[in-house]
Amino acid sequence: MSLGRYDYDRRYRRRFWARFGKFAMFAVVLLGVGLFAYQMGIEQLKGRDVTLREENAALSRQKAELELLASQMQHAARTAEAKAAELEARLQREVPTGDLARLAGLIGERLKGGMDANRLAFVITQAQPVRNCQQPENKRFALATPLLKTGNRAVTFGNNTVTVSGEGQSARNPQGAQESWFDPAQPVTIKVTSIGGKQTVATGVLPLHHAVVVDNAEYRFTFTAGARSFVEVTADRCPFP
The missing domain is CATH 2.60.98 (Tick-borne Encephalitis virus Glycoprotein; domain 1)
Structure with missing residues (x-):
């Protein structure tokens, strides 16, 4: 009876350790798979981080270029506005209006009609305000x-x-x-x-x-x-x- 009990206990222990070994092996494999997956995830995150950094640097460069372009365009716009204002002021100064425009038109007609410019200038210089002469x-x-x-x-x-x-x-x-x-x-x-x-x-x-x-x-x-x-x-x- 003692021998049979001994064999039964030994077989039980063997089965236990065999199951434990399988479980341990499974745990080791599972842990290895988990570590591998974790490492792969870390590498992917590192690669994505590098990509994001590069994209961020590229976007920063584009932003700086766009800001420079915008500044240049604003400067060009201000220059154009200043030139336009100058031309408008010059136009107002040099282009006759009112009575002066009417007289300029009459002078132009006389010159086109063949009147000598010196003679016309002489006539104009002779025109004087009314005086008691x-x-x-x-x-x-x-x-x-x-x-x-x-x-x-x-x-x-x-x-x-x-x-x-x-x-x-x-x-x-x-x-x-x-x-x-x-x-x-x-x-x-x-x-x-x-x-x-x-x-x-x-x-x-x-x-x-x-x-x-x-x-x-x-x-x-x-x-x-x-x-x-x-x-x-x-x-x-x-x-x-």
Whole structure:
């Protein structure tokens, strides 16, 4: 009986340890699988972390580039706005409006119609505000030249208060020889002499404009080329001041 009991206990222990061994082996395998899976998960997480870091760095670079581009575009927009404002101000300054635009249109029409620009400028300069002036006097005199210095070479205005005379350069004929009359295309010298001997001079190519004040009166002269040898003089006499 004791031998049978012994065999039974031994077989029981063997079965126990066999089961325990299988369980331990299963646990070891399961633990190995778990560790392997854990390690794989760690590696995947590390790889994903690296990928995310790279993507984040790329996004940061793109953000910096976009911010730089936005700053450049804002600067360009501000520059464009400043230029537009400058052009608008320049347009307002240079493009005539109102009465000035109307006058500019009239001048343009006259120039297109063939009117000489110098003649038109002369007419405009003669337009003056309404003043209490006497009726203009129109006279003419022969302009002295190197070949023609004798004779009546002056005219007077204001009851001989002001004397006007002058001299010019001799014209030349087709052969180049000097003539006695002056050349209206060359500068002339006009002398305005008032009582007491005070003299003022206007020099240049006709037409010329000149003004003097004598005895509380302002004489405003316009000198233009007339018939051969002659200078036409228009004198306005107005109170001064």
